[in-house]
Amino acid sequence: MDLAAKCKVVTETWGLSRQNVQDFSLYTGTLRTAYLLFKSYQVTNNRSDLDLSFQIVKACDSVSSHSEHVTFFGRDGVCAVGAVISNKYMADSKMLDHYLTKFKEVSERSRMQGEGHTQRYIMHDNSVCQKKNEEDADRHLATKILQ
Secondary structure: OOHHHHHHHHHHHHHOOOOOOOOOOOOOOHHHHHHHHHHHHHHHOOHHHHHHHHHHHHHHHHHHOOOOOOOOOOHHHHHHHHHHHHHHHOOOHHHHHHHHHHHHHHHHHHHHHHHHHHHHHHHHHHHHHHHHHHHHHHHHHHHHHHO
């Protein structure tokens, strides 16, 4: 990893923003910077990278706590990265419990939303099948009349 590039990314995404999280996602947001620092720590063993990564995760956690984004790139991504860092690298059982609890809540909400989507698709499929059956019956009746 190029140290200058890492420093530039961190400065532009965290330092210049005055540590203000606008987008907390792993894909495009500030959590991505936290993940970059976490991976840098794994390579360099530079404790300041880990500490800053954890600080950024906590900021993302605060901003995302009321989010409806239930993909890995959203709230549950924050909780997953926070749990890994707090457990394996920070030995912070209080924060680990916090992130695991929040992750489970988000996962449950996601599962329930998924069930709602599944039910809508099933209802949609049933109505499409019913409509097709009605159209077939209409065609059959029209054919009988024309004979």
